[in-house]
Amino acid sequence: MKFTRTFSDPSSAARCGVLETGHGTIQTPIFMPVGTVGSVKGVYHRDLKEDIGAEIILGNTYHLYLRPGLDVLKAAGGLHKFENWDRPILTDSGGFQVFSLTGIRKLTPEGCTFQSHIDGSRHTFTPENNVDTQRIIGADIMMALDECCPGDADHDYAAKSLQLTKNWLERYARRFHETEPLYDYEQTFFPIIQGCTYRDLRTEALEHALQFADAGIAIGGLAVGEPTEKMYEMLEVVCPQLPADGMVRYLMGVGTPANLLEAISRGVDMFDCVMPTRNGRNGMLFTWNGVMNMRNAKWEEDFSELDPSGTSFVDHCYTKAYLRHLFISGEMFAAMIASEHNLAFYLDVVRQARAHIKAGDFSKWKEETVKRITARL
RNA sequence: GUGAGAUUAGUUCAGUUGGUAGAGCACCAGAUUGUGGUUCUGGGUGUCGUGGGUUCGAGCCCCACAUCUCACC
Numbered sequence: 001m002k003f004t005r006t007f008s009d010p011s012s013a014a015r016c017g018v019l020e021t022g023h024g025t026i027q028t029p030i031f032m033p034v035g036t037v038g039s040v041k042g043v044y045h046r047d048l049k050e051d052i053g054a055e056i057i058l059g060n061t062y063h064l065y066l067r068p069g070l071d072v073l074k075a076a077g078g079l080h081k082f083e084n085w086d087r088p089i090l091t092d093s094g095g096f097q098v099f100s101l102t103g104i105r106k107l108t109p110e111g112c113t114f115q116s117h118i119d120g121s122r123h124t125f126t127p128e129n130n131v132d133t134q135r136i137i138g139a140d141i142m143m144a145l146d147e148c149c150p151g152d153a154d155h156d157y158a159a160k161s162l163q164l165t166k167n168w169l170e171r172y173a174r175r176f177h178e179t180e181p182l183y184d185y186e187q188t189f190f191p192i193i194q195g196c197t198y199r200d201l202r203t204e205a206l207e208h209a210l211q212f213a214d215a216g217i218a219i220g221g222l223a224v225g226e227p228t229e230k231m232y233e234m235l236e237v238v239c240p241q242l243p244a245d246g247m248v249r250y251l252m253g254v255g256t257p258a259n260l261l262e263a264i265s266r267g268v269d270m271f272d273c274v275m276p277t278r279n280g281r282n283g284m285l286f287t288w289n290g291v292m293n294m295r296n297a298k299w300e301e302d303f304s305e306l307d308p309s310g311t312s313f314v315d316h317c318y319t320k321a322y323l324r325h326l327f328i329s330g331e332m333f334a335a336m337i338a339s340e341h342n343l344a345f346y347l348d349v350v351r352q353a354r355a356h357i358k359a360g361d362f363s364k365w366k367e368e369t370v371k372r373i374t375a376r377l
Numbered sequence: 378g379u380g381a382g383a384u385u386a387g388u389u390c391a392g393u394u395g396g397u398a399g400a401g402c403a404c405c406a407g408a409u410u411g412u413g414g415u416u417c418u419g420g421g422u423g424u425c426g427u428g429g430g431u432u433c434g435a436g437c438c439c440c441a442c443a444u445c446u447c448a449c450c
Contacts, residue, residue, distance in 0.1 A: 036412050058411080096411045117413055148411075192411090223410045253411040274412045281414065297405070328404090335414075 001140070001188040001215040003248040011363040013239055013267035016354050019215065019248050021140045022185030023080070023088040026055045028248060028269040029353050031260065031346045032090060034277060036060040037067065038083045041277055042336040043343065045085055051312050052343045053351070056087055056140075058272050061133055062094025065123075066116050070136050078138030078183050090272070091139035093130050095146045096253070100224075107164070111145075127172035135182050142189040143218065144172045149196045151226030158196035165194045166208050173212040190250060192220040197230045199237050206238055216248040219268070223254045232262055239267035257286050257349050258370045264353050265366055276342030281335040283327045286345050290375030292320075294338065299324040306337070312344035
């Protein structure tokens, strides 16, 4: 895997680049739709490619390990074949799920044990078996197993948590280099920088993680309860200390469209977030002119097209009133339309960002755009 | 036609010895950041069927009427 920086914005840390994978190249900055269990909920793969323009999607190791399970994934020949997606896939290790979603989990020197949210069965993730699992899934980009430290943790907790993440990273890297891909394309893995909101810990984390990084590195443990300004501050601490060339920067789990633009201006290249799909399923639409809650009564008789400036076909063939009706009626079609629109919008946001970085007017454009897209309609 | 029961929020219903009413769902609004097709937070939106009566005071007690349900001629 190879990352090449192609353009840099003169007035900010924003940059463009190209990430080459075994399933094609990715233009950065990029947003990656989340497809936890092998499906971007409610969206056809055809639309992901042709309408939305997704260049890479996510899968989740925790969820896929529990269901359908490794036997099925192995028999299918990996996740790409299983879900019929021929572009790159990135898998989260499942560390976030194990630490944030499951109440019942226990840390051991070996790894972490947890109970399945499906049937309560007990399982253990270790850095070693996590590598093996992501080999079977066949992700182009595998994520290291880490502990996602809460945003409000004190320094003592965050420091101990970081030690665990560092130890697991070393073991993860060792296993990764001892093993080979199971399928006929290259795999790489990204280390994850933790350290909560503490400058010293973030610096310690990135210096350690860089020893194990190949073409990319992730910034984790942000947008997990800390103020947004703290998140930006941490990006300003971390990004300048990363190599300018050859290493793509992935901010995990972020965020709102405004978060994306602010992070891009601070040097981030890759994003993923459940917000366009999850919030979309709940009636929230993101647009260039602001955010709409499609459940609101004010759309009841608004027969204008969904989003006149939208790039998706759904923006022009359905009306606001119709989508509100579908949401109020609990129709699954509502979730499908909203997901399609939001993902198309997110991909349009990073597409426009790339264009403005290349045009050299990114900072000015970002300031104006953030004001527009954060309005409430 | 006779008898019994019922009538309170959009809906299903609660409402103590009489002190101008409250739950679920729905609805309205807000949250949601490495996805448990969610979850959470806030909001009561009312001519207590109608008209009288008793009472300092009636959703509650009394009378009449209306409507609905059931049973019986």
